[in-house]
Amino acid sequence: MNTPPPIPPSGPYAAPYPGPYGVPGPAPAPMCEVCGAAPAAAVTIRAHQGMVVLMRSMRRQGVYCRPCGMAFFREMQADTMLQGWWGLLSAFVTPLFLLLNLGARATLRALPEPTTWGWRPPLDPGKPILKRPAGLIALIPLIAIAVLVTAFTVLMIIGLVAGDDDTPKPLTAGSCVRNEGSWTDQDLQPVPCDSALAAYRVKDPGTDECPAGAYLADLKYSGDGTTNLCLVPLSRR
Numbered sequence: 390m391n392t393p394p395p396i397p398p399s400g401p402y403a404a405p406y407p408g409p410y411g412v413p414g415p416a417p418a419p420m421c422e423v424c425g426a427a428p429a430a431a432v433t434i435r436a437h438q439g440m441v442v443l444m445r446s447m448r449r450q451g452v453y454c455r456p457c458g459m460a461f462f463r464e465m466q467a468d469t470m471l472q473g474w475w476g477l478l479s480a481f482v483t484p485l486f487l488l489l490n491l492g493a494r495a496t497l498r499a500l501p502e503p504t505t506w507g508w509r510p511p512l513d514p515g516k517p518i519l520k521r522p523a524g525l526i527a528l529i530p531l532i533a534i535a536v537l538v539t540a541f542t543v544l545m546i547i548g549l550v551a552g553d554d555d556t557p558k559p560l561t562a563g564s565c566v567r568n569e570g571s572w573t574d575q576d577l578q579p580v581p582c583d584s585a586l587a588a589y590r591v592k593d594p595g596t597d598e599c600p601a602g603a604y605l606a607d608l609k610y611s612g613d614g615t616t617n618l619c620l621v622p623l624s625r626r
């Protein structure tokens with residue numbers, strides 16, 4: 390009866406790395422957790438699955454060589470591109486995860502191809518994501534998000550530019566206005582007094598009070614910011 394051969398040491402924790410003369414050498418280069426190849430780097434790759442109301446996030450954290458890491462990255466990125474969008478919150482989480490994964494991909498791509506091999510061949514990275522159906526399908530929500538972000542930015546810029554013109558011009562006594570807002574939030578627009586739109590004539594009461602039936606214009610419409618101007622309703626004929 391043959392005794393089985395001793396199992397050769399393998400795995401990331403098996404081989405000690407004694408330096409010359411028994412002095413501990415430099416720290417060993419990290420090895421891929423999956424195949425044992427080196428060089429390898431620590432990365433975190435995320436995946437997200439939206440399920441209308443529910444959602445699920447997955448995370449794979451480990452030390453991988455370039456081909457194994459790229460295999461995980463492409464698989465999880467493609468899954469997220471297909472399954473990530475389906476939910477309100479998921480639609481926000483998904484682009485974030487896709488971006489975070491690009492960071493992991495940058496780390497993996499900075500690694501050279503393995504120079505020393507481990508106990509098994511590395512994983513097959515497979516096709517690049519944009520050559521998979523998931524990559525093409527995900528272009529639709531990604532383009533939609535890009536359009537929304539661009540539109541939002543443009544609207545913000547327009548709002549900031551237009552917002553500069555928000556300070557109302559002081560009204561002059563005797564001119565006519567109409568109020569496009571409520572009386573608590575006035576939006577007084579000067580109009581010609583002979584226009585059908587003219588609703589009130591501006592009157593400077595001086596030291597007197599406004600006549601009966603008149604409204605008070607907001608202080609922001611007075612030239613000095615302290616006296617209330619009166620708005621006397623124009624009688625219609």
Ligand SMILES: [Zn+2]
Nearest residue numbers: 421424454457
């Ligand atoms: Zn590997």
